[in-house]
Amino acid sequence: MKKIKTIIKPFLNKIVNFCKNHWKLLIFLLVILLLVIFWQFKSSQKNKAKLVFQHPEIKNIVKKLEVSGVIDAKEKARLRFAGGGKVVYLGAKEGDQVKKGKTIATIDKIALEKQLQQDLNLYSKERLDWENTRDDIKDRWIDNTEKRTVDQAQLDLNNEVIDVEIKTEAIKNSALYAPFNGVLTFSPTAVAGTQLLATDYFEIVNPNSLIFKAAVDESDISKVKAGQLAKIQLDAYEDQEFDSSVNYIAYTSSQSSTGTVFVVEFPLSNPDLNVFRIGMNGDVAITLAAKDNVLTVPYSATKERDNKFFVDVKNGPETYQEKEIQVGLVSDDEVEVISGLSENDEVLIPE
Numbered sequence: 001m002k003k004i005k006t007i008i009k010p011f012l013n014k015i016v017n018f019c020k021n022h023w024k025l026l027i028f029l030l031v032i033l034l035l036v037i038f039w040q041f042k043s044s045q046k047n048k049a050k051l052v053f054q055h056p057e058i059k060n061i062v063k064k065l066e067v068s069g070v071i072d073a074k075e076k077a078r079l080r081f082a083g084g085g086k087v088v089y090l091g092a093k094e095g096d097q098v099k100k101g102k103t104i105a106t107i108d109k110i111a112l113e114k115q116l117q118q119d120l121n122l123y124s125k126e127r128l129d130w131e132n133t134r135d136d137i138k139d140r141w142i143d144n145t146e147k148r149t150v151d152q153a154q155l156d157l158n159n160e161v162i163d164v165e166i167k168t169e170a171i172k173n174s175a176l177y178a179p180f181n182g183v184l185t186f187s188p189t190a191v192a193g194t195q196l197l198a199t200d201y202f203e204i205v206n207p208n209s210l211i212f213k214a215a216v217d218e219s220d221i222s223k224v225k226a227g228q229l230a231k232i233q234l235d236a237y238e239d240q241e242f243d244s245s246v247n248y249i250a251y252t253s254s255q256s257s258t259g260t261v262f263v264v265e266f267p268l269s270n271p272d273l274n275v276f277r278i279g280m281n282g283d284v285a286i287t288l289a290a291k292d293n294v295l296t297v298p299y300s301a302t303k304e305r306d307n308k309f310f311v312d313v314k315n316g317p318e319t320y321q322e323k324e325i326q327v328g329l330v331s332d333d334e335v336e337v338i339s340g341l342s343e344n345d346e347v348l349i350p351e
Contacts, residue, residue, distance in 0.1 A: 053314045053346035056297050056337055062290045063331045065223060069214030071234075071268070071280040075206035079176040081107050084198045087189060094187040098178040104202050106175040123160040129153060182206040185278070210268045210276050212244065214284050215254065215261035223288050224249060230266055234282035237275075242268065246286060289329055296334045301347045302327075309335065312348035320348050 085107030186203035244266040312320040325340030
């Protein structure tokens, strides 16, 4: 024991002497330490999440379904000359209004008629060859080689008949007519004298038939009904909304990158090709259901388990308890509360 005291006493004396000689430094270090502790305490208090509570509100609630789509037209036609040809007359320019039955363009019939005469001559020649062959084999047996020659002659004759029919039809269709009132939205040429290919086309659109077409996923299509109100927002006019409604729901499905979808159509009121253009992309919000003046809480404040809804209700300055509620209409942002809460309650709003 004496030995321990002999060791400790000099050590304590050294500490006392150090404190006497460096008391200013020790006070300075103590102040720094207290400041660090105080700063950490304030930071922890500042970072401590403050509970946010909100009273349920009486308001209107709307459940919507938002899908993407594109502008199209119910009456849209692409007119082509079956065999192409040289344009000799243009009855309308791109952008012109056209009435049903108006001549859009005609092609040179002279060349087609010459080609038809040539095909008729070839047909007559093949016909004579075929009849000679048939007379030659009428009363005798033929082998397989000769039979194949006869079959080939028959096919050649059939092909000439088809060529004559094609040219005859091309002459009949040497003029293109507007099938309905509309606007010529595309023309492959602006001048006569141009040689058109069979793939070249004139496009006519009836602006009064413009629609917005959206693809609704099969998991949501049962919620969509004819007559439901909708608002369309186009990418080209982000600050505008256009009122519409569900006009048509496709009976057959289509395939998209997201799976099976059904096309839903929405008419565009007061269509104007200077505003609405075919191919414009956008979104449509369909009103599936709506209720006015009902008690609501934010959807973010609810929790769902086993098909039941719960909220955390304030029961003290910084405390709360979970409570089950009965809900009605549920939207993306709000939940209708049928029972379990009143306007006097306060529910926890998670951050």
